[in-house]
Amino acid sequence: MAINLFDDKSWLTLRPLTFTRPVADLRVGILTIAQKWAKYLDVAFGYQTEGYLSRKYSLLEAELFINGSICPDGELLDAITNLKDGQVLHAADVVIAYKSSGILHHTAMSSLERVAYLDGFVKIDYPEQIFGYNDVELQKDFALLTKGRTSAKLSSTNTILGDNIFVDEGATAECSTFNTLQGPIYLGKNSQIWEGCHIRGSFALCHDSQVKMGAKIYGKTTIGPFSRVGGEINNAVIWGYSSKGHEGYLGNSVLGQWCNIGADSNNSNLKNNYAEVRLWDYDKETFRKTGLQFCGLIMADHAKCAINTMFNTGTVAGVSANVFGAGFPRNFIPDFSWGGSHGFDVYALDKMLETTEKVYERRDTVLDEIERGIITHIFEMTKQYRHF
Numbered sequence: 001m002a003i004n005l006f007d008d009k010s011w012l013t014l015r016p017l018t019f020t021r022p023v024a025d026l027r028v029g030i031l032t033i034a035q036k037w038a039k040y041l042d043v044a045f046g047y048q049t050e051g052y053l054s055r056k057y058s059l060l061e062a063e064l065f066i067n068g069s070i071c072p073d074g075e076l077l078d079a080i081t082n083l084k085d086g087q088v089l090h091a092a093d094v095v096i097a098y099k100s101s102g103i104l105h106h107t108a109m110s111s112l113e114r115v116a117y118l119d120g121f122v123k124i125d126y127p128e129q130i131f132g133y134n135d136v137e138l139q140k141d142f143a144l145l146t147k148g149r150t151s152a153k154l155s156s157t158n159t160i161l162g163d164n165i166f167v168d169e170g171a172t173a174e175c176s177t178f179n180t181l182q183g184p185i186y187l188g189k190n191s192q193i194w195e196g197c198h199i200r201g202s203f204a205l206c207h208d209s210q211v212k213m214g215a216k217i218y219g220k221t222t223i224g225p226f227s228r229v230g231g232e233i234n235n236a237v238i239w240g241y242s243s244k245g246h247e248g249y250l251g252n253s254v255l256g257q258w259c260n261i262g263a264d265s266n267n268s269n270l271k272n273n274y275a276e277v278r279l280w281d282y283d284k285e286t287f288r289k290t291g292l293q294f295c296g297l298i299m300a301d302h303a304k305c306a307i308n309t310m311f312n313t314g315t316v317a318g319v320s321a322n323v324f325g326a327g328f329p330r331n332f333i334p335d336f337s338w339g340g341s342h343g344f345d346v347y348a349l350d351k352m353l354e355t356t357e358k359v360y361e362r363r364d365t366v367l368d369e370i371e372r373g374i375i376t377h378i379f380e381m382t383k384q385y386r387h388f
Contacts, residue, residue: 001041001043001044001062001064002043002044002045002046002060002061002062002064003037003038003041003043003044003045003046003060003062003064003065003066004045004046004047004048004059004060004062004064004065004066005022005023005024005033005034005037005045005046005047005048005065005066005067005068006047006048006049006065006066006067006068007022007023007024007047007048007049007050007068007069008023008067008068008069008094008095010023010069010123010124010125011023011049011050012282012283013125013126013281013283014026014069014124014125014126014127015282016282016298016300016316016317016318016319016335017127017130017254017256017298017300017301019300019301019318019319019335019378019381019382020053020256020257020300020301020302020319020374020378021053021057021301022034022047022048022049022050022053022057022068023049023068023069023124024037024045024047024068024069025047025057025068026124026130026239027130027222027224027237027239027240028071028124028130028133028134028137028222028237029071029133029134029136029137029138029139029140029141029204029222030137030138030141030142030145030186030188030204030206030222031141031144031145033068033069033070033071033124034047034068036071036072036137036141036144037066037072039144039145040072040077040144041077041081044060045060046058046059046060046062047059047068048065049068052373052374052377053374055370055373056370056371056374063085063099063100063101064080064083064097064098064099065097065098065099065100066080066096066097067094067095067096067097067123069123069124069125070094070096070121070122070123070124071121071122071123071124071133071137071140073121073122073140075119075121076096076117076119076121079096079115079117080096080097083097083098083099083115084099085099085100085101086099086100086111086112086113087099087112087113087114087115088109088112088113088114088115089115089117090109090114090115090116090117091116091117091118091121094123095109096117096121098112100112122136122137126279126288126290127254127279127298127316128252128254128279128290128292128295128298130237130254131220131235131236131237131252131253131254132292134202134220134221134222134235134237135183135202135219135220135235138183138184138186138202138203138204138220138222139183139184139202141186141204142166142184142186142202142204145166145186146166146186149166151165151166151167151168152167152168152169152171153167154167154171154172154173154178155172155173155174157174157175158173158174158175158176158177158178159176159177159178160177160178160180161177161178161179161180161181162179162180162181162201163180164180164181164183164184164185164201165178165180165184165185165186165187165201166184166185166186166187167187168186168187168188168189168190168191168207169189169190170189170190170191171187171188171189171190171191171192171205172191172192172193173187173192173193173197174193174194174195175195175196176193176194176195176196176197176198176199177197177198177199178199178201179198179199179200179201180201181201182200182201182202182219183200183201183202183203183219183220184201184202184203185199185201185202185203185204186203186204186205187205188204188205188206188207188208188209188225189207189208190207190208191205191206191207191208191209191210192209192210192211193205193210193211194210194211194212194213194215195213195214196213196214197211197212197213197214197215197216197217198215198216198217199211199215199217200217200218200219201219202219202220202221203217203219203221203222204221204222204223205223206222206223206224206225206227206240207225207226208225208226209223209224209225209226209227209228209229209240210227210228210229211223211228211229211230212228212229212230212245212246213230214230215229215230215231215232215233216231216232216233217229217232217233217234218232218233218234218235219234219235220234220235221233221234221235221236221237222236222237222238223238224237224238224239224240224241224242224257225240225241226240226241226363227240227241227242227243228243228244228245229243229244229245230244230245230246230247231244231246231247231248231249231250232247232248232249232250232251233249233250233251234249234250234251234252234269235251235252235253235294236250236251236252236253236254236255236296237253237254237255238254238255238259239254239255239256239257239301240257241257241258241363242255242256242257242258242259242260243259243260243261244260244261244265245261245263246261246262246263246264246265247263247264248261248263248264248265248266249266249267250266250267250296250297251267251269251294251296252269252292252294252295252296253267253269253296253297253298253299254297254298254299255297255299256299256300256301256302256303256319257301257302258301258302258356258359258360259299259301259302259303259304260304260305261304261305261309262304262305262306262307262308262309262324263307263308264307264308265305265306265307265308265309265310265311266309266310266311267296267297267310267311267312267313267315268296268310268311268312268313269294269295269296269313270293270294270313271293271313271314274293275293276289276290276291276292276293277290277292277293277294277295277313277314278290278314278331279295279298279314279316280316280331280332282385285385287314287331287332290314295313295314296311296313296314296315297311297315297317298315298316298317299317299321300317300318300319300320300321300335301319301320302319302320302352302356302375303317303318303319303320303321303322303323303333304321304322304323305317305322305323305324306323306324306325308326309323309324309329309340310327310328311328311329312328312329312331313331314331315329315330315331315332315333316331316332316333317333318332318333318334318335318336318337318382318385319335319336319375319378319382320335320336320347320352320356320375320379321333321334321335321336321337321347322337322338322339322347323337323339323340324339324340325339325340325341325342326340326341326342327340327341327342328341329341329344332385334382334385334386334387335378335379335382335385335386336349336352336379336382336386337386337388343388344386344388345388346386346388349375349376349379352375352379353367353372353375356375
């Protein structure tokens with residue numbers, strides 16, 4: 001059995017994070033949304049997404065299609081597994097899932113029998129909801145991943161408050177404190193906590209990632225796989241393959257893949273006047289109210305900043321933005337921008353690809369033609385936002 005995760009209009013509202021991926025490939029909690037569904041249903045998964053992404057995120061032959069912006073839970077699972085061929089599960093105007101013997105786009109549902117779903121569920125429509133729902137999803141993923149399993153032991157040099165911790169095979173930590181009284185702590189396979197770290201749950205460190213010496217990490221935080229972090233982090237989600245390896249603050253924020261934060265860089269997550277934070281909206285080409293008082297940095301894949309960079313409250317940095325220099329850059333840093341508060345130029349595509357190839361090589365990864373094609377497509381489609 002297999003499933004496909006389809007993109008609805010949330011793919012548009014989640015940009016720039018979704019320029020490089022389907023919605024279901026976003027990480028919230030410990031797992032990506034697609035991985036959650038695959039784990040719950042014990043199936044393979046594919047994606048129904050934008051054409052230029054489909055070579056990398058391909059569609060599988062399947063009868064069951066699930067909205068990729070919706071996170072699973074027990075009640076949803078029951079409702080979806082009970083769907084019969086030719087039925088669509090919906091909540092008001094939201095298509096949750098449908099079952100069809102032929103591939104059918106979620107916008108063409110008129111021929112299917114409608115089944116109403118009346119319970120609540122977690123749906124990710126905007127970037128700030130990733131860190132907003134991270135605690136809820138982290139606790140659900142923790143229960144899912146640790147059920148029926150026995151945790152490995154940490155070194156006796158550590159101090160653990162509570163017992164809501166799971167240590168996977170090969171994970172190590174020395175001379176650090178872990179407070180699980182406010183939420184669970186998950187240390188993934190071959191992850192490392194270096195000496196002198198202080199960590200409060202809920203927290204997840206995914207496989208093959210490291211927390212550097214003396215780091216202070218507060219709850220509702222996820223560090224994805226193959227990442228390295230240090231300094232002070234609070235309620236942030238890092239997709240994976242990214243680095244914030246030095247001192248500096250990251251809070252109420254989301255970082256994509258292949259990002260790098262320079263030493264002593266900081267983001268603000270609260271305005272001086274305590275006003276509601278607004279974030280850039282790609283559709284409206286203006287700023288959208290979030291309803292939040294605390295909101296930091298949204299950074300898309302391949303974006304980077306130099307040492308001592310300062311990000312204003314509610315800053316959106318697009319795909320492959322490269323930020324440097326003194327002062328606060330603007331709150332919206334367009335995709336493929338090169339510069340800072342002094343002004344921006346276009347980050348030339350050939351130069352970006354040359355750097356990305358080197359970044360991939362450091363992680364024993366190849367920048368293949370499919371990935372090059374995706375990056376090139378994003379460069380062309382985001383030209384309208386680069387008003388330099």
